[in-house]
Amino acid sequence: MQFVRFAVVGFVLLTVIYVLISIYSRSVRRERLEDDWAELDEEARAGISRDDFVEAGMAAYQSGFRRKLILLVYVIPTIAVATLIYVIN
Template structure:
């Protein structure tokens, strides 16, 4: 019963961490794209072009490796708990 509770609480915590890290990473990327647009187009007032530039950059971001690496939030804790269990049980 304790293992089931640990699993449920662990999944809830890992899911919350995944969403928070994912939101933070996307917001940082969006901010960098907006700053890059401002640096490349000083004084530009065309908000549609800016939005298209940022959306294109965000699409490239979502296709990159970084969002996939955030999934390690699920993998690493499971490996650590399994390793601790194996070490304490068999050694």
């Protein structure tokens, strides 16, 4: 019973960490896209608005590899705890 409680609490904590990292990563990416748009010359800016540029970049981020890497928040601690339990027992 204690293991189930430990697993549930661990999963909840990992989920909170995952959400916080995801929010931070999206924020950093959005800020970088806004800076990239500001650095464009007037000719390149004329064809697209700032919001459209940022939204297109965020859509690319959603299907990107970096977003999937954040899922390692679940994998690495789980493997570490399983290895620790195996080694101790």
